Amino acid sequence: MTSLPLRAALAAVILGAAGNLAAKPLVVCTEASPEGFDIVQYTTAVTADASAETVFNRLVDFKPGTTDIQPALAERWDISQDGLTYTFHLRQGVKFHTTDYFKPTREFNADDVLWSLNRQLDPNHPWHAKTSVGYPYFESMAFKALLKSVSKTDDHTVVITLTRPEAPFLRDMAMAFTSVYSAEYGDQLLKAGKTGDLNSKPIGTGPFIFQRYNKDAQVRYKPNPDYFRGKPPADALVFAITTDSNVRLQKLRANECQVALYPKPTDVPSIKSDPQFKVAETDALVTGYIAMNTQHKYLSDVRVRKAINLAFDRQTHIEQLFGKGNATEAINPYPSSMLGNNVSITNPKQDLVKARALLKEAGMPEGTVLTLYTRNGGGPTNPNPRLSAEMLQADLAKIGIKLDIRVMEWAEMLRRAKAGEADLISSGWASDNGDPDNFLGPLLSCEAARNGENYARWCNEKFQDLIVRGRELSNDDERRWVYAEALKVYDDDQPWINMAHPKMFTAMRDNVEGYVINPLTNNNFATTRVK
Incomplete structure (x- = not known):
């Protein structure tokens, strides 16, 4: 017969083993800091992941x-x-x-x-x-x-x-x-004069309960035991903010995080070859683009915008940033798989002679300096913003335009882009609902030009009338025609440099289960666990 002390010791071992098989914390290496947690104030995917997909x-x-x-x-x-x-x-x-x-x-x-x-x-x-x-x-x-x-x-x-x-x-x-x-929480904060807490101490019904945010370092959550779809299997959820994709991969290899968002597409083959890891991928509904501020001197002239597009070596850009087969050329503001894609539109081939002629016609002096705002770190629409900016800089130098590259933290770049400070803004967009209106309304409408979300500050009344009509129609064939017409207006005015529609990748350790990659690019970890 086993003695009582030995029984107690064995029981402790068994309980410990059971604990090791139970839920574990899930650490996700994310690419940027959330702007806040009052999601209605923001439009970025990283902020939505940290609030809408967790708390609400x-x-x-x-x-x-x-x-x-x-x-x-x-x-x-x-x-x-x-x-x-x-x-x-x-x-x-x-x-x-x-x-x-x-x-x-x-x-x-x-x-x-x-x-x-x-x-x-x-x-x-x-x-x-x-x-x-x-x-x-x-x-x-x-x-x-x-x-x-x-x-x-x-x-x-x-x-x-x-x-x-x-x-x-x-x-x-x-x-x-x-x-x-x-x-009830809103009333409590209003009465206490603490309305700012809505943006820093969120309350919702979602799968995770917010615990704390260490700025630019991590966001920590605990699972909601009362979640109506069932308590999430992770013991805790941590977003480890890691702007550099190389560092995210290093942390994944060291098991400091179990999921690494948005690895460089060029790194994906080596990640897949390692049995410790696996990669989820999808043809995401995303667009990488550079907005040209149409309210700024020279850029208000469509001839200058067309000249910049003629100088841009789009194919080399895509190959260098994404690698072979990991992105398709962006011709319209949204992927060709979506309703209303205008197949008659093509991007101009690089033509430096024609570009210089347009600049001369528009009266833009040789050596004019334009500013480009871009982010530090990389995300799904641009895995290497610094390289991307330098490649554009080299292209524009060939037609006599000097590009002043300004790299800054994500939230700061967004704030300054919305204020209309930059000439060019390197950005990207992921669809929130799979409908063309979700690209054209938030990014290119006159309403968005007024509130700053339309970084090009482009407001074309014909385009506006078409997208409003597209919202009102219920027949897909009619909507398809309307959006194709709207895209023709967009192409005639060229407020953007169209870049790429990249695939999206998520790298994770082999013992991660229950993660579902999404074509809308939002990341929800309510069903994800570490074995």
Whole structure:
């Protein structure tokens, strides 16, 4: 018979072994710092990953790995015959996060949906003015003109009435800017005079509960035990902010992180060859581009913008940045697989003689200096921003333009780009909903030019009329024609240097399970665990 002390020792060993088989922390090496956690103020994917995909939910979500919608905080919905009224029937029993700074006294209900949407819609809402940057997505997607009213019929039924039919509306409602906040938490912060805490101490219903953010270092979360889809399997979630893709790979090899986002495409073959690792990949709905500020001297002349495009060696650029087969040439602002792609448009081949002639015609002096803002570190739309900038610099030097490259931290670059400081801005965009309007509205509309999200500051009324019409149509064939016409207007004016539609990669250790890569590029770790 085993003695009591020995039994205790064996029990401790068995419990320890069981603990080793249980949930483990998941550390994800991310490419940049979030701008904040009040997601309605921001449009970047890294900020959405740190807030919308972890802390918050929406009425509807996208099915993992697809652009198809599924129920979330709304269990089901009804649409009126005229397409103007959407009635959402809310899920019951959903709990908001409990933290050391907020203890909810009730479950999620219709008041939270009304608070979240009317905050952006209604100028008289007590929280409407509590942001210095406005509501960029809400504004650039013309939701203020689209939403006639947001109301409730009872605690579990929300009615949204539109001013016009909107083809992508349900997909729009799965986007980060429609995330649902706790009205009770909002009231608490307003009463205490701590409205800034909404951006630094978020509360939601999502799979993870925010714990702390060490600026430019890490964001830490714990799993939500009451999550309505089930507690996430990871013991903790940590975003380790690592701007350099080489360093992300080093940390993955050292097991300092188990997932490394956005490795350089040229590194992918060596990662795949190592049995310790695996790589998820997808033809993501993304575009890399350089916006030309059409409100600045010389760049306001379409001849100068065309000359810059003629100087750009696009094929060499793509091959050097992405490697063979990892990206396709961008001709339109969104990938060719999407609705309305205009196949009659082609990019100009490099022609330095013609480019110089256009500059002379436009009166742009030899040796004119243009500034280019780009980010430090690399992401999916540009794995090596410094190299990309230097290659463009060399191309423009051949036609007598000097490029002043200014590399800065991601959030700082975005702030200054929105303020319209730069001549050229190296940027990229990932689709939020798989609809062409999600590229054309937030990036190229007149609304986006006014709020700064349209870095080119390009506002073309013919283009604007076409994309507004495209939103209102429900027939795909009609929408296809309208967007093809809009892309022709865009091509005639050339506010961007079209660069590439890259594949997206996520590297991870072999013992990571449950991660689903998404063509919309958002990263959700609610089902991911480390064995």
